[in-house]
Amino acid sequence: MNFEQWLQSRLTAHGYAVGMIDGDVGPVTIAALKAFEKAHGLTIDGIADPKVVAALRASASAVSPKIMTEIPNRDIVPVKEAFQASKTIWPRQSECLAVYGPVGQNQVQIEVPFDMFLAWSPSTRLRKMTLHRKVAASAERVLQRVAQIYNAKERASLGIDQFGGSLNVRKMRGGNSYSMHSWGIAIDFDPLRNGLHVHKPQARLSHPDAVHFWVVWEGEGWLSLGKARDFDWMHVQAARL
Template sequence: MSFEQWLQSRLTAHLWPVGAIDGEIGPVTVAALKGFQKAKGLKVTGVADEATIAALRLPASDVPTPLPERDQEPAKEAFQSSKTVWPRQSQCMSFYGPVGQNQTAIEIPFDMFLAWDKETRIRKMTLHQKVAPSALKVLQRVSAIYSATDRKALGLDLFGGSLNVRKMRGGSSYSMNSWGIAIDFDPERNGLYTKKPNARLSHPDAVPFWVAWESEGWLSLGRARDMDWMHVQAARL
């Protein structure tokens, strides 16, 4: 692994995704590097100096986050924010309430199209009120990380569904989509039983996408069980 690839992989590990970990230091990597430096109280240069490299070498959970002398109160709020812990699948009824209820719509921050009718543009997505702000935050981050061309190549622009009240395939329990707490992307190339590397979203260039969701506590069944790579959910197994 080259130094450039190491740099990109460490930024991604610290929840500053850079897109593909390809060793090409472009605008996305530089922007992520500046964001990391600013968040950690380092000199914001967009260049990996010794202090930045030392911070990147630490485990993500152990990186110190010194506060700047000015604007300390807003900074404390940012540094003290933590990943949401969503309920387990078995706890969804008590946490989210009855299936199909308490729903709201969010505006999708980039062009999406129905996976089964690619001429139909989707502008809104229906999700449970408790998860909608978190999902919107992730989608906004995905929009910033990936260009339209990259989103199309990965299939992130193909909407496979969110709210859909139904039982799990082959089971008696409700699917996570029944509460509007799950989203599916590009189901054609990421089928329920399609494993890596055949599933498109199992490829390395999708890692920043999954890290963006995981930073908000969402779960990828693909990353957890190497199945259903289309699917991300606000519920633990």
């Protein structure tokens, strides 16, 4: 792993996901770096100087609460799943290693069909999203359908144009299991208004105008943790509980 890849991996570990860890320090990586610098009181210049490197080496448990307050252990909390007819039946979380392979691998990039922005850098336009190759086409179909259902103003109102992360190799807080993001099979939307412990009706994506958004994801078999538990409304995943 070269320095650029290390930089991307540490930013991702701190909650500023840059997508594929490929060593290509482009606009998304620079935006994540500047957001990290701002959150840690460092000079906001997008340069990985010694102070930035030292902060990145520190434990990622000090992630800015505006981005992430806790990583849920989605494997051990029992829930009652509602049956939802869908085109695809994704594996259960416990089967992800067998179905999707090693974490962080088999990743591809999809085109985002509408204006989407980084949640931690709202002025930065996101043009591609990194996901596991087995779920990429499904997610792309959903996003294309979302673009047809909601116009730009409606997407902004809902916050579904605010990207909170997809691929992010990490363990669940306080456990040994990997987060679903580690396989690139989960996507977060608008984390500022749909925090981990924000319930309905406070969570923006729990409102009636978001129903069609979730219907499209469910039509492809993806699971909304908010709908399943009234918990973590930002999150949708291609895995059953």
